Amino acid sequence: MSILVDSYTKLCVSGITGREGTFHSLRNRDYGTNVVAGVTPGKGGQDVDGIPVFNTFHQAVEETDANTGMIFVPPRFAADSILEAEDAGIELIVVITEGIPAHDELRVYNAIRKNGRSRLVGPNCPGILSPGKANVGIIPAAFFKEGNVGVVSRSGTLTYQIGNVIAQQGFGNSTIVGIGGDPVPGSDFIDVIGLFEDDPQTELIVMCGEIGGDAEERAAEFVAENVSKPVVAYIAGFTAPPGKTMGHAGAIVSGSRGTAAAKAEALEARGVRVGRTPTEVAELAVSLLGAAA
Amino acid sequence: MDLLEYQGKQLFTRHGVPVPDGVPAKTVEEAVAAADEIGYPCVIKAQVQIGGRGKAGGIKVAKDRSQAEEQARAILGMDIRGLTVHELWVEGASEIASEYYASVIFDRSAKAPLVMLSTKGGMDIEEVAASDPDAIARLHVDPLVGFQDFHGRRLAFEAGVDSDVVGPVGAMLAALYDAFIGEEATLVEVNPMIVTPDREVRALDAKVTLDDNALFRHSENADLRDISAEDPQERMAKERGLTYVKLDGDIGILGNGAGLVMSTLDVVAQAGGSPANFLDAGGGAKADAITSAVEVILSNEKVKAVLFNIFGGITRGDEVAKGLIEAFDQIKPTVPFVVRLDGTNDEEGRRLLAEANLPNVHTEPTMDGAAQKVVELAGVAAGDGQGRPDEAQSPQDAGLEAPRR
Numbered sequence: 001m002s003i004l005v006d007s008y009t010k011l012c013v014s015g016i017t018g019r020e021g022t023f024h025s026l027r028n029r030d031y032g033t034n035v036v037a038g039v040t041p042g043k044g045g046q047d048v049d050g051i052p053v054f055n056t057f058h059q060a061v062e063e064t065d066a067n068t069g070m071i072f073v074p075p076r077f078a079a080d081s082i083l084e085a086e087d088a089g090i091e092l093i094v095v096i097t098e099g100i101p102a103h104d105e106l107r108v109y110n111a112i113r114k115n116g117r118s119r120l121v122g123p124n125c126p127g128i129l130s131p132g133k134a135n136v137g138i139i140p141a142a143f144f145k146e147g148n149v150g151v152v153s154r155s156g157t158l159t160y161q162i163g164n165v166i167a168q169q170g171f172g173n174s175t176i177v178g179i180g181g182d183p184v185p186g187s188d189f190i191d192v193i194g195l196f197e198d199d200p201q202t203e204l205i206v207m208c209g210e211i212g213g214d215a216e217e218r219a220a221e222f223v224a225e226n227v228s229k230p231v232v233a234y235i236a237g238f239t240a241p242p243g244k245t246m247g248h249a250g251a252i253v254s255g256s257r258g259t260a261a262a263k264a265e266a267l268e269a270r271g272v273r274v275g276r277t278p279t280e281v282a283e284l285a286v287s288l289l290g291a292a293a
Numbered sequence: 294m295d296l297l298e299y300q301g302k303q304l305f306t307r308h309g310v311p312v313p314d315g316v317p318a319k320t321v322e323e324a325v326a327a328a329d330e331i332g333y334p335c336v337i338k339a340q341v342q343i344g345g346r347g348k349a350g351g352i353k354v355a356k357d358r359s360q361a362e363e364q365a366r367a368i369l370g371m372d373i374r375g376l377t378v379h380e381l382w383v384e385g386a387s388e389i390a391s392e393y394y395a396s397v398i399f400d401r402s403a404k405a406p407l408v409m410l411s412t413k414g415g416m417d418i419e420e421v422a423a424s425d426p427d428a429i430a431r432l433h434v435d436p437l438v439g440f441q442d443f444h445g446r447r448l449a450f451e452a453g454v455d456s457d458v459v460g461p462v463g464a465m466l467a468a469l470y471d472a473f474i475g476e477e478a479t480l481v482e483v484n485p486m487i488v489t490p491d492r493e494v495r496a497l498d499a500k501v502t503l504d505d506n507a508l509f510r511h512s513e514n515a516d517l518r519d520i521s522a523e524d525p526q527e528r529m530a531k532e533r534g535l536t537y538v539k540l541d542g543d544i545g546i547l548g549n550g551a552g553l554v555m556s557t558l559d560v561v562a563q564a565g566g567s568p569a570n571f572l573d574a575g576g577g578a579k580a581d582a583i584t585s586a587v588e589v590i591l592s593n594e595k596v597k598a599v600l601f602n603i604f605g606g607i608t609r610g611d612e613v614a615k616g617l618i619e620a621f622d623q624i625k626p627t628v629p630f631v632v633r634l635d636g637t638n639d640e641e642g643r644r645l646l647a648e649a650n651l652p653n654v655h656t657e658p659t660m661d662g663a664a665q666k667v668v669e670l671a672g673v674a675a676g677d678g679q680g681r682p683d684e685a686q687s688p689q690d691a692g693l694e695a696p697r698r
Contacts, residue, residue: 076509101507102399103477106436109404114437126606138576140606140637155552156576160604160636161660181551183401210552214402236555239540239562240571247536247551247573249506250401255419260559277560279661 002130002175003150003195003202004092004121005033005068009134012037012060012090014081015072016048024072024096024138025051031135036064039081057081057088070127070136071095078123079104083111086118094136095122095186102249105184112186120186124248126156126178139176147172149285150196152189153208154181154215154248158236158278162208165282171289174201181210181248189219197227204230206285207272209263211237212251216263224270230288231272234281235260294503297340299382300517301481301499308472310465310483311495315384324365325358327383333357337364340380341373344417349373354386387497391455392485393462394418394429397469399479405433406473408444408466410452414485428452440470461494462486469496476514477507526570526592533585535572542567544671545590545599545628547583549574549608557602560660566668569596577607583616584623591626597674600667601632602660603642610634610642618649629653629670633663 011028015021016038026049029035035051037060044055054060057069069085071078071093078097085093093112100123112120121128127137132146139156143164149171153159156178163176177192179185189207196202205227209216216235223231238260240246242253253259264274273288275281296304302312316327317340328335339351346352351373355361361383371378392414400407411429413421421428430451434440445463454462465486473481480502487497508515530537536551540558544566548554551573558568570593574586590599603613613634620626632654634642643656655670657663 099506101477102504110437138607157550157604158552158556160606161553184404210555236552238559244538246555246571278556
């Protein structure tokens with residue numbers, strides 16, 4: 001097992017004919033992901049290295065039974081593309097695009113939750129990797145192998161950093177989920193941690209948070225009430241000054257809200273071990289896994 | 294992007310939010326002409342993006358032309374909590390019967406706009422929220438439905454506004470919501486929102502934050518960016534497509550990915566150092582972007598040492614190395630560099646660096662080791678007897694310390 005993406009994934013990429021879209025679609029296919037289709041309006045009938053391109057998501061789903069969508073289009077077209085994927089019946093929509101207007105994210109989030117048909121991951125995320133099964137997104141799969149650690153993170157490269165240290169100690173991952181650094185993520189820590197709790201392959205959960213919002217605090221409550229598996233956390237941005245956006249649109253301390261210290265405190269108060277450096281988080285995870293083995 | 298008060302008010306008028314008549318001015322002469330046009334008494338208001346302008350002497354009433362000139366002269370160029378006043382807003386003086394507070398904020402936690410109303414206006418709303426939370430009426434609006442009249446009535450009755458202005462206050466909230474959605478703001482705040490003795494409701498102040506990511510749809514708002522108020526290094530970075538935030542310390546930082554860079558700042562601080570900046574070179578940065586980034590980092594004269602922390606996914610280690618080599622060729626930096634390269638093409642990158650044999654460039658195998666090394670080198674460069682507590686006894690000791698894994 002694993003979560004969200006696996007050998008049942010049939011991927012359709014929106015923006016597959018763009019430079020980045022092509023590059024990563026083919027990389028995902030090389031990894032073993034079943035990339036069944038692409039969507040670029042006006043380029044229906046073409047193909048990208050054998051992957052058929054359709055004008056609409058509806059045609060792509062009808063012809064290929066695609067069940068997962070990956071969105072690679074520029075920010076101004078992203079909301080439209082996500083809603084099109086949902087309307088066409090795509091179950092899981094992974095949005096890589098960075099820089100989508102906040103009000104678009106709000107509208108899309110609420111529409112998708114209200115309809116309750118699709119799950120959204122991202123935007124502004126590196127995607128989802130289930131090592132040995134499927135890779136949907138831009139996570140460099142070479143650093144990860146199959147195993148029992150589930151990772152959920154607001155940051156891409158930080159995930160690679162922590163995952164790499166865990167891998168060097170001989171452990172692997174069930175699934176790595178990037179939920180993205182935007183203010184309105186389609187899926188939150190809680191959504192993904194809930195899936196890991198129910199996944200038999202996952203024995204330990206690592207969550208990587210950062211400053212801004214209150215997703216980590218809410219995750220702390222959720223873990224205390226609903227999660228039996230050990231959870232280890234890292235929070236980036238202890239030294240971030242208030243009022244400055246630290247790269248990710250969502251990473252901003254507003255007044256006294258959203259600080260790393262408050263998040264670490266909330267997690268520790270609920271029994272989640274918090275590492276102070278990426279290395280320390282990996283070591284905590286390894287020691288817990290070692291104890292369980 | 295934060296707007297100045299007058300920019301916010303001009304934006305409000307496009308959405309039917311009533312504001313006092315006013316005219317912006319950049320010189321004393323313009324201010325006097327504006328005051329003559331508005332009529333006396335009028336108010337001369339410093340335009341800076343910070344609270345507490347009134348207390349600092351940045352808002353003054355002028356009863357006649359000579360007072361207008363005197364006040365404008367005093368306020369222009371004034372320093373208000375570190376910000377210099379370059380612009381004024383001259384508006385007609387308002388008579389005030391009541392002061393309320395109103396705002397619409399982008400509530401990321403609830404994933405919905407939050408509308409707030411209070412009769413305790415004219416004071417710091419965070420203090421009101423802390424000391425008397427019940428004094429603020431709050432309501433989330435379903436963004437798929439939008440603001441309805443009942444939302445306005447509920448808020449007005451719950452906040453306890455004077456009964457004769459329930460209608461106008463509700464209309465004001467509807468107009469503010471319209472501005473929030475129409476301009477794609479993340480914050481619209483009016484404090485105070487006043488009721489005049491004639492029972493008119495007006496926005497006496499305006500605080501508006503716009504979503505930078507949506508400016509492509511609002512070209513008239515994109516022009517409002519106040520370039521003179523931006524930090525020169527931050528502006529330089531923005532022009533080059535880099536994400537840069539200036540900090541107070543002396544260690545320049547470059548990394549790829551916002552989370553990893555934030556984490557790098559933390560690890561450097563834990564090692565006893567003080568970062569000079571946040572710089573995310575982004576995913577897939579090519580050599581020229583790295584060269585450009587080095588230039589931005591070194592344009593801050595406080596920088597005594599620089600740390601590169603790269604974990605390549607789509608960013609390639611060889612590109613990072615090429616960029617650094619090119620930067621040494623072009624800029625000839627005099628401060629030491631510590632480079633940690635991991636991930637895609639890391640070996641190739643380290644090989645290129647070794648072959649280039651750049652002066653004073655140290656490679657470290659781990660993030661923690663690299664942070665310690667750069668802190669030591671910055672301390673040496675500072676040559677300080679002010680020493681950091683964890684530092685080695687002498688600069689020589691620090692320089693000779695073996696790299697650790």
